[in-house]
Amino acid sequence: MGDLGEVPNKQIIFRDFVIGFPKEEDMVLTNGIAKSKVPVGSRAVLVKNLYLSCDPYMRSRMSKPISQSYSDSFTPGSVIIGYGVSKVVDSGHPDFKAGDLVWGITGWEEFSLISMPEALTKIKYNDVPLSYYTGILGMPGNTAYAGFYDLCTPKKGETVYVSAASGAVGQLVGQFAKLAGCYVVGSAGTKEKVDLLKNKFGFDDAFNYKEENDLNAALKRYFPEGIDIYFENVGGQMLDAVLLNMRVHGRIAVCGFISQYNLTQKDSIHNLFCVITKRIRMQGFIEPDYRPMYPKFLEFIIPHIREGKIVYVEDIAEGIEKAPSALVGLFSGRNVGKQVVLVAPE
Missing domain, CATH: 3.90.180.10 (Medium-chain alcohol dehydrogenases, catalytic domain)
Known part of the structure; x- marks a missing residue:
């Protein structure tokens, strides 16, 4: 000084x-x-x-x-x-x-x-x-880690759906799901992003939501037995369709509603009754609440990056x-x- x-x-x-x-x-x-x-x-x-x-x-x-x-x-x-x-x-x-x-x-x-x-x-x-x-070692990485492991409590063999799956958080959630032995499908808005999900991030499948006229039918196609875990990044019509396709005792971690941020009139959600009938646990969260987990997250993620088991x-x-x-x-x-x-x- x-x-x-x-x-x-x-x-x-x-x-x-x-x-x-x-x-x-x-x-x-x-x-x-x-x-x-x-x-x-x-x-x-x-x-x-x-x-x-x-x-x-x-x-x-x-x-x-x-x-x-x-x-x-x-x-x-x-x-x-x-x-x-x-x-x-x-x-x-x-x-x-x-x-x-x-x-x-x-x-x-x-x-x-x-x-x-x-x-x-x-x-x-x-x-x-x-x-x-x-990203992966900052706020988005800790968001993906806390939301998936702490809120979604994954079990081997469960089905996982990730919207906005090629983004900063979604690409990590999909890879975490595979590490946990889950079946994971993601959605994105271009062919390039869909190819990334399947060929680079290791998602079991992926689809372009912009090419789907009926999101409910699309999800039934990819999850004929229903969805155990939904990592929510989008909101609106996507969330409405997911609720119809959740399994009993499914879990939804609500990370963001990017489809709604710029709308002056927000989309209505019509299928919230599914939260009751299917006993769904749905919780919103923000990363600062989980900042104490950050050292534990680093211990988890760094070896996976070094070994090439997680890419970004x-x-x-x-x-x-x-x-x-x-x-x-x-x-x-x-x-x-x-x-x-x-x-x-x-």
């Missing part, structure tokens, strides 16, 4: 609250400045951002604040925030030093001053790509100026795999 020099700092600013589908114009690239040192006496940490994570939950933060939300809305005129991988440049906190690699909530900018660095997680394993800490696909957009397009693309299914933005070389 010491001289508080300044450095150029490209930033992505949130323009204003969004109604309907977000557009690139809702986020503005600006040329700001950042201090090159932490202020004297501060316990903050100054980081250089390397990778930014694009995640579906960020859409809810683009809407006006509502009491039902589990995360605060972005502030119009301020830098967008989200998960990222960063390198510590300067630190006033005793637990962090220059050169440390960390992941956690940061700004969509080249340099961020983190006022509460206790929320950052030091990166322990560096023999895997750093970008993995936005990323869609990396290069340059912070590509961040708005990358985030917007999530909601049209443009990305193939986990959407990441490369801000600076490692």
